[in-house]
Amino acid sequence: MSFSIWNHFTKDSSSRKVTCNLCSSSFGYTRGSLFGANLKHHLESDHGEDRFVDIDDEISRLVSVDSSTQRFVDRPEFHALFPPFTRIPTRHHLMRNVMPSRVESLRQNIRERLTDQRVSLCIDQWTIKGGRMTLSCFNANFINEKGELENLHIPVSPLDGRPAADKLRSQIDDVIEKYQLEVVAVVSDSSSSLRNAVKDTLFIQMQQGHNTL
Ligand SMILES: [Zn+2]
Incomplete structure (x- = not known):
């Protein structure tokens, strides 16, 4: 009841x-x-x-x-x-019902705003102490119809274990497919898993350093 x-x-x-x-x-x-x-x-x-x-x-x-x-x-x-x-x-x-449908409607909203946009993906990763879990942050930057720079956060699930290029690569592929993205650049720091995951993409190094939560 x-x-x-x-x-x-x-x-x-x-x-x-x-x-x-x-x-x-x-x-x-x-x-x-x-x-x-x-x-x-x-x-x-x-x-x-x-x-x-x-x-x-x-x-x-x-x-x-x-x-x-x-x-x-x-x-x-x-x-x-x-x-x-x-x-x-x-x-x-x-x-079971209310939160999944809320997540789906937020996803749908993000999808609509990203339709036909050429985006730059800003990706960063944090590892939980001990390497139990890796959290990724994806932001899509694009120029909207009014000529303004927009920044949309794209929700992704945490990854098991330490950062690895293949896991991140499939996470990126998943995001690109789910949101039908046309990615023109990837912006991130110098971590090797990120570099290897996006080596066939235009890669812009933003900062040095390694992040641990
Ligand atoms: Zn009564």
């Missing part, structure tokens, strides 16, 4: 009854009955489905700026912040 039923009902364990806070109807319950579903049915049929408010968008925006907030959504204390008839997504629904 994607909202807290206990915002709408009061439970009395001694009489094994729950009372609707909106109309004072009482319901008996026995162990193993489809209790939650019956109460939800009561709310929807007697108090109107159209009163429910979906907040999937708002929650997904919150999670996209701070992923730790996804842990709140199933907590009763979080549910208590919202007025009755707010349909708060469960964590499962949030991570």
